[in-house]
Amino acid sequence: MSKHPQSLRVVIVDDEAPARSRIRDLLEDCASSFPIELAGEAASGRELLELLEEAPADVVLLDIRMPEMDGLEVAQHLLKLPEPPSVIFTTAYNDHALKAFELHAVDYLLKPIRLRRLHDALTRVRAITPLRLDVLQQIAPDARTHLSVQERGKVVLIPVPEILYLRAELKYVTIRTTAREYLLEESLSKLEQEFSGQFVRIHRSCLVAKAHIAGFEKDGGGDGEARWVVTLTGLDEKLPVSRRQQHIVKELGRTVV
Amino acid sequence: MASIDQNRYPNLLPNFRNLGVMLRLLLIVMSMTVVAAALKSYNWYDLLDQSLRISALAQPMVILSLLLLGLADRWLHGLPYPMAVAVVVAVELGVATLVVVAAWAVFTPGTPVLIRTWFFTTVATLLVLAYFNLRSRMLSPALTEARLQALQARIRPHFLFNSINAVLSLVRSEPRRAEAALEDLADLFRVLMADNRDLVPLEREVELCRQYLGLEALRLGDRLRVEWEVNRMPGNALVPPLLLQPLLENAVYHGIEPSMEPGTINIQIFGDGDQVRMLLRNPYHEAGRHHTGNKMALANIRERLSLHFDAEASLQTRSVDGHYEVQITLPYVKEGK
Numbered sequence: 288m289s290k291h292p293q294s295l296r297v298v299i300v301d302d303e304a305p306a307r308s309r310i311r312d313l314l315e316d317c318a319s320s321f322p323i324e325l326a327g328e329a330a331s332g333r334e335l336l337e338l339l340e341e342a343p344a345d346v347v348l349l350d351i352r353m354p355e356m357d358g359l360e361v362a363q364h365l366l367k368l369p370e371p372p373s374v375i376f377t378t379a380y381n382d383h384a385l386k387a388f389e390l391h392a393v394d395y396l397l398k399p400i401r402l403r404r405l406h407d408a409l410t411r412v413r414a415i416t417p418l419r420l421d422v423l424q425q426i427a428p429d430a431r432t433h434l435s436v437q438e439r440g441k442v443v444l445i446p447v448p449e450i451l452y453l454r455a456e457l458k459y460v461t462i463r464t465t466a467r468e469y470l471l472e473e474s475l476s477k478l479e480q481e482f483s484g485q486f487v488r489i490h491r492s493c494l495v496a497k498a499h500i501a502g503f504e505k506d507g508g509g510d511g512e513a514r515w516v517v518t519l520t521g522l523d524e525k526l527p528v529s530r531r532q533q534h535i536v537k538e539l540g541r542t543v544v
Numbered sequence: 545m546a547s548i549d550q551n552r553y554p555n556l557l558p559n560f561r562n563l564g565v566m567l568r569l570l571l572i573v574m575s576m577t578v579v580a581a582a583l584k585s586y587n588w589y590d591l592l593d594q595s596l597r598i599s600a601l602a603q604p605m606v607i608l609s610l611l612l613l614g615l616a617d618r619w620l621h622g623l624p625y626p627m628a629v630a631v632v633v634a635v636e637l638g639v640a641t642l643v644v645v646a647a648w649a650v651f652t653p654g655t656p657v658l659i660r661t662w663f664f665t666t667v668a669t670l671l672v673l674a675y676f677n678l679r680s681r682m683l684s685p686a687l688t689e690a691r692l693q694a695l696q697a698r699i700r701p702h703f704l705f706n707s708i709n710a711v712l713s714l715v716r717s718e719p720r721r722a723e724a725a726l727e728d729l730a731d732l733f734r735v736l737m738a739d740n741r742d743l744v745p746l747e748r749e750v751e752l753c754r755q756y757l758g759l760e761a762l763r764l765g766d767r768l769r770v771e772w773e774v775n776r777m778p779g780n781a782l783v784p785p786l787l788l789q790p791l792l793e794n795a796v797y798h799g800i801e802p803s804m805e806p807g808t809i810n811i812q813i814f815g816d817g818d819q820v821r822m823l824l825r826n827p828y829h830e831a832g833r834h835h836t837g838n839k840m841a842l843a844n845i846r847e848r849l850s851l852h853f854d855a856e857a858s859l860q861t862r863s864v865d866g867h868y869e870v871q872i873t874l875p876y877v878k879e880g881k
Contacts, residue, residue, distance in 0.1 A: 302804070303706070303709075303710070303763040303764065303765075304763075304765055305709065305710040305713035305714065305762060305763050306706075306709055306710070306713065306763065308713045308717070309709060309712050309713035312713070312716055330804070331804060352801075354801060354802050354803050354804050355803075355804055379705040379706050379709060380705050398705055398706070398709045399705065399708055399709045399712050
């Protein structure tokens with residue numbers, strides 16, 4: 288594979304080593320007809336994002352079924368990059384997602400991948416329409432396992448189980464973990480829908496992780512009127528429960544003492 | 545010749561040595577006794593009295609029949625079905641006559657009315673045999689289904705394509721391993737598409753499982769670890785084919801694939817008196833959400849176990865601290881007998 292300046296930089300992402308080596312073989316075959324550079328290989332979405340910090344790529348060949356984070360979620364995080372690479376999904380079987388792919392003209396290759404099809408996909412890769420976040424969110428059947436934010440040109444992944452609460456402020460949503468805060472550019476109501484199983488709204492502007500709720504307390508407040516606050520495990524901060532959301536104290540109160 | 549039919553399922557004639565069959569027989573005869581008593585009686589006291597009278601004759605008959613049929617079980621299964629039915633009816637008539645004559649000789653003066661006894665015995669015997677015949681037919685769709693599932697849910701399409709993909713990746717670098725893998729794949733599909741009515745020796749099923757896990761190891765590499773504890777396994781025990789393989793496939797799909805970390809599948813098989821016990825253990829991940837395939841495979845295995853072994857076999861599952869366990873117990877039926 289030549290290191291021609293105009294060569295197409297490709298990254299292979301698959302959790303199974305033989306699948307990666309097969310694509311590597313095929314890329315070598317393609318390289319005889321047009322310049323391709325293998326920018327790297329990754330076994331998971333996390334590895335891919337780390338790899339892209341060092342070696343930017345034009346195309347990512349992305350497996351859909353992977354542990355930790357599936358390909359559809361990885362593609363959503365990729366969009367946080369300043370210059371997201373084109374994505375061609377690879378999949379071993381007729382996934383329910385494929386119909387949606389056709390519908391939204393998302394590129395994919397069926398495994399076992401044929402040389403001809405890979406060649407075709409790579410030749411028109413510069414022309415393909417970039418993925419759109421809303422389309423990906425529609426196709427992906429499950430809630431994400433990570434949230435991602437862009438910091439200094441890098442994509443930082445925050446595992447959802449580590450998040451204590453999400454709080455809307457002006458343009459952003461603050462993500463709070465025990466370690467620190469992050470700023471996320473997404474809407475709180477969309478997040479509430481996506482993570483309705485794990486998070487509960489305690490206030491117009493705040494979602495709290497059910498798993499991290501230590502308990503509820505009556506707080507005196509300045510004007511003498513007591514109100515409920517949520518205490519969290521691993522954080523001293525107390526979060527107020529709005530009057531409208533007080534029913535959750537009853538609903539969750541019993542289960543968390 | 546008897547050994548041919550021993551493995552031939554679905555079996556229209558019940559296995560008279562099976563505990564489940566015996567219990568069913570006892571229950572059926574007891575309920576028939578109560579019904580007969582109810583028809584003959586006018587009030588509750590009468591009902592009790594009549595039941596006792598009939599039971600006094602019926603119970604020795606049942607016990608004697610179970611003994612004789614149990615002894616003749618292998619021979620009976622070697623006969624053509626109509627012939628076997630005739631023999632069973634003849635045995636029952638003989639037993640009934642013997643018990644009635646003996647009872648009258650000891651307890652009552654005079655001669656018994658044997659015609660009535662013969663009539664009721666024949667009807668009851670035919671009804672019981674018809675019940676077992678029907679039950680066997682009802683459960684046998686499980687066998688056809690097992691073969692169909694092999695092509696649908698059982699061998700999940702993703703396993704087939706992933707395996708072919710793994711073999712393709714070996715063709716250039718390690719042609720010999722690719723050859724071996726294709727041979728294993730062929731073996732696996734031969735069994736999956738075969739007519740799986742007959743019981744097979746346990747060691748053959750275990751060999752198939754090793755081939756299957758070998759294929760999965762090709763693509764999963766270090767992530768898949770397997771521990772076999774089969775030193776005390778009775779290799780000649782007869783089991784339904786594809787008893788373990790679908791369970792291992794579930795273990796890989798739910799326990800190994802969803803994690804980046806290596807996981808261990810542990811398989812224990814050992815003989816325990818006249819039983820064979822199997823214990824499969826794999827890591828379990830909460831996030832796993834594709835449970836329908838798992839349930840289908842479990843339900844199918846349960847049905848087939850019940851068809852072959854009735855109440856003497858069991859399959860239980862449980863999840864304990866991050867692990868999923870399947871426990872199977874079945875009677876130790878040896879090959880060639």
